[in-house]
Each structure stands twice: as structure tokens, then as C-alpha cells.
Amino acid sequence: xxxxxxxxxxxxxxxxxxxxxxxxxxxxxxxxxxxxxxxxxxxxxxxxxxxxxxxxxxxxxxxxxxxxxxxxxxxxxxxxxxxxxxxxxxxxxxxxxxxxxxxxxxxxxxxxxxxxxxxxxxxxxxxxxxxxxxxxxxxxxxxxxxxxxxxxxxxxxxxxxxxxxxxxxxxxxxxxxxxxxxxxxxxxxxxxxxxxxxxxxxxxxxxxxxxxxxxxxxxxxxxxxxxxxxxxxxxxxxxxxxxxxxxxxxxxxxxxxxxxxxxxxxxxxxxxxxxxxxxxxxxxxxxxxxxxxxxxxxxxxxxxxxxxxxxxxxxxxxxxxxxx
Numbered sequence: 001x002x003x004x005x006x007x008x009x010x011x012x013x014x015x016x017x018x019x020x021x022x023x024x025x026x027x028x029x030x031x032x033x034x035x036x037x038x039x040x041x042x043x044x045x046x047x048x049x050x051x052x053x054x055x056x057x058x059x060x061x062x063x064x065x066x067x068x069x070x071x072x073x074x075x076x077x078x079x080x081x082x083x084x085x086x087x088x089x090x091x092x093x094x095x096x097x098x099x100x101x102x103x104x105x106x107x108x109x110x111x112x113x114x115x116x117x118x119x120x121x122x123x124x125x126x127x128x129x130x131x132x133x134x135x136x137x138x139x140x141x142x143x144x145x146x147x148x149x150x151x152x153x154x155x156x157x158x159x160x161x162x163x164x165x166x167x168x169x170x171x172x173x174x175x176x177x178x179x180x181x182x183x184x185x186x187x188x189x190x191x192x193x194x195x196x197x198x199x200x201x202x203x204x205x206x207x208x209x210x211x212x213x214x215x216x217x218x219x220x221x222x223x224x225x226x227x228x229x230x231x232x233x234x235x236x237x238x239x240x241x242x243x244x245x246x247x248x249x250x251x252x253x254x255x256x257x258x259x260x261x262x263x264x265x266x267x268x269x270x271x272x273x274x275x276x277x278x279x280x281x282x283x284x285x286x287x288x289x290x291x292x293x294x295x296x297x298x299x300x301x302x303x304x305x306x307x308x309x310x311x312x313x314x315x316x317x318x319x320x321x322x323x324x
Contacts, residue, residue, distance in 0.1 A: 006126045006134040011146045012113050018229050019267055026271045026279070036168050036282040037113055037140075038225040039218065045117035047218040049091045056210040058203070059164050062314035063194050064097060066307050071101035073307055077318055078190055079156040083107040086160045087141060087181065092121040094162045096128060098192070106155050107133040111147065113140055141177065147184055157189040164196035164314070167251070167285040171295060174285070178299035182321045191301065191319040198286045199313055201245045208243035208252050208284070216241035219254050222281055232266035242278070254282040289315060300324070 025033040039048065052060035067074070080103035086095050089110035099105050108125060112118040115138050122136035137150055151157075159181055166174050181191055208215055219241045223234035239256040246253050258273035265271075287295070292315070293303045301319035308315045 005130070005132065006122060006136070008119060008122070008136045008138075009150050010115065010138040011143060011150075012115070012138045012140055017140070017142075022226060022230060023267060023269060026266065027269055032271075032273075032277065032279045034222055034226065034279055034281050036222075038222050038229070039282070040112070040114040040117070041221075041225045041228065042114060042116040044218060044221045044225060045091075045114045047214060047221060050214050051210070051218060052091065052093075054210045054212060054214060057207045057215075058313055059194075059196050059207070060093070062309040062311075063094060063162060063164075063316065065309045066314065066316050067094060067097035067101065070307050071097070073305065074098065074101040074192075075103055077305060078102055078158055078192075080104050081106045082156040082158045083109060083151065083153050084158045084160060085109045085111065085151055085185070086162075087111055088161065088163075088165050089118060089121060092125050092128075094194075095125065095160065098160055099129060099132070102158070105132065105158075107135070107153065109135045109137060109151050111137045111139055111141070113138065141180055144180055144184060151184070157185045159185050159189070159191040161191065162194040164194050164284065166193055167196050167287070168282060169285070170283065171285065175295055175299045178296060178301065182300045185321050187321050187323045189321050190304075191321070193292075193296075193317045193319060195292050195315045195317055196284065196286050197308070197312060197315050198250065198288050201247070203313075204245050204252055204286065205243065208254060209241075213241075215243065215254075219243075219256060219281055223256070226266070230266045232264055234264055238262055239279075249283075250286050252282075252284040252286070253280060254284075255280055287315075292317060 021035055051057050084105050089112045118136055126134050220236040227234055238259055242255045242257050255278035258277045260275050262273050263270055289306055296319050300322050304318040304320050306315050306317050
């Protein structure tokens with residue numbers, strides 16, 4: 001029987017924006033790039049879920065540690081009877097922890113661009129929280145007006161952006177994204193953000209070069225996502241995975257390295273690769289608490305509190321939207 005409290009809103013339109021994103025990244029840019037959002041087709045989302053369970057990958061474990069062991073802080077700081085909006089919902093492990101920690105949440109609104117994964121996890125959440133109203137929204141964060149219309153409510157709002165996804169954006173782009181979230185949430189509402197903190201480089205690099213090779217498979221899977229969208233024929237076996245810490249920019253970089261000289265046709269354009277040339281697929285910026293506080297304040301938020309795990313590997317930041 002379908003849960004009467006769950007609804008689906010599919011407003012993500014790939015065609016036009018994806019064409020410009022992909023062509024600009026692969027042909028127009030000096031350094032070939034692909035947006036990390038193309039990782040998250042159904043297979044990519046499933047692979048990332050596996051990454052979060054690896055011994056080498058600490059962020060998910062540390063974030064869940066905070067959600068479990070400091071759950072009273074969420075109950076005491078955040079308003080009761082709220083609408084909880086998860087930006088980039090992915091797996092539902094963390095949202096279940098958050099919803100259980102809150103005081104009588106009224107509504108859950110997951111937003112993601114991976115349709116299959118979003119709808120599957122929304123149904124799973126509906127089973128776990130049968131009395132919770134759920135609106136699953138397939139959308140890009142840029143679709144602010146559409147999202148605002150769907151999530152319109154008189155309830156207090158709590159935005160949730162876990163998993164250190166904010167680190168996938170350059171500081172300037174992260175600032176702009178936080179401004180979008182502030183607009184969607186509205187003044188005096190809250191945003192909970194997971195942030196990977198600065199630490200020993202060996203620990204960082206090991207997390208993105210796991211011994212089981214799952215991250216390498218995840219990285220290469222972006223090519224399959226691009227193939228589905230564009231009709232191109234990128235071959236995974238022609239590329240290798242590389243991840244390293246860029247100390248100057250305080251970020252992990254993930255690249256796909258072309259194993260040979262090759263060309264690929266995409267959207268009737270030709271992409272040429274030299275042997276050893278890379279596609280930059282992801283950055284993961286690492287912050288100090290003070291640096292992220294300054295970033296949030298520049299994006300119209302006040303910092304209310306920061307919770308960290310015992311080793312201070314990871315931080316969960318409680319932000320509140322200032323008056324506009």
C-alpha cells in the first residue's frame with residue numbers, strides 16, 4: 001500500500017544545462033573538467049554508498065558519530081515541528097539519525113538529481129517514519145523558484161547538507177550555494193552542514209585511494225553517466241584514477257588520467273586527449289572551523305554552534321539565516 005503522506009516532484013531538466021556544462025568543461029576549459037553532480041546516477045550513488053562503509057573512508061563514520069553521540073544538541077538547538085529539507089539526499093543513513101534526534105519533525109523534503117536513488121530512499125524513509133509527510137524533489141539546486149514553490153510552508157525550516165558535499169565547491173562557489181540555501185530556507189531558519197576539517201595529509205589521501213578500489217570505480221563511473229546523457233562512448237578502461245592533496249588550495253583533487261592519445265565524439269564535438277592528460281572530476285576542500293565560519297557569515301548565515309568528533313576530523317555546523 002502506498003504511503004499517503006509521500007509525494008514526488010520531478011522538475012530536473014538535464015538537456016540544455018548538461019550540454020553547456022559538459023562541452024564547456026571538456027572542450028572550452030584549459031583543464032578538462034566534469035561536474036561531480038554527474039557521479040550520481042543510480043550506479044554512482046550505490047558506489048558512493050559503498051565508499052562510506054570502507055575502513056579507509058572516515059567522513060561518514062565521523063559524521064554519524066556526532067549525530068548519534070551528541071543527538072541532544074540537535075534536539076535542544078533546533079525548533080520543534082519543523083520541515084527538514086535535505087539538499088542532495090543520497091543515502092538515508094544520516095537523515096534517519098537527524099530525524100530521530102529532532103523534536104517532532106513535521107515534514108521531510110529530500111532534494112536530489114538522481115531520480116532512482118531519490119525515490120527509492122524516499123519510500124524507505126516513509127516506511128521508517130509513517131507519520132511524517134515526505135515530499136521527494138528531483139531537482140538541481142539552481143532551480144530555486146521551483147523548489148521554493150514546492151517547499152512553501154509556515155513551519156520552521158531546517159536545511160540539512162551532510163557528507164562534506166560543501167567541500168566539492170570552490171570557496172566562492174560554496175559561498176554562492178550557501179546564499180541559494182539561505183534564500184530557499186528564509187530568514188531565521190536553520191542549516192546544518194557537514195564539513196571535513198583539515199588534518200594529516202596521509203589520512204586525507206588514503207580516504208580517496210582506498211585499498212579496495214571502490215573510489216576508483218566511482219570516479220570512472222562518471223564517464224558512464226556522461227555517455228547516457230550525451231550518447232558519447234567514453235571507455236572506462238582508457239582512463240585511470242588519481243587522487244591527491246593540493247596543499248596550496250587545501251583540497252583533495254580527483255582526476256581521470258587518459259592512458260593513451262585518444263578522441264571521443266560528444267554532442268557532435270570532438271574531445272581530444274593526450275596520453276597523461278586528465279579530466280578533473282572532483283575537488284574536496286578541507287576547512288578549519290574559523291575559515292568555514294567566515295565563509296558562512298559571508299553567505300548571510302550566523303554560526304550558532306559547531307560539533308566535532310573526538311579526533312576533530314569532522315565538523316557539523318549549526319547555521320542560522322540572517323535577516324535579509
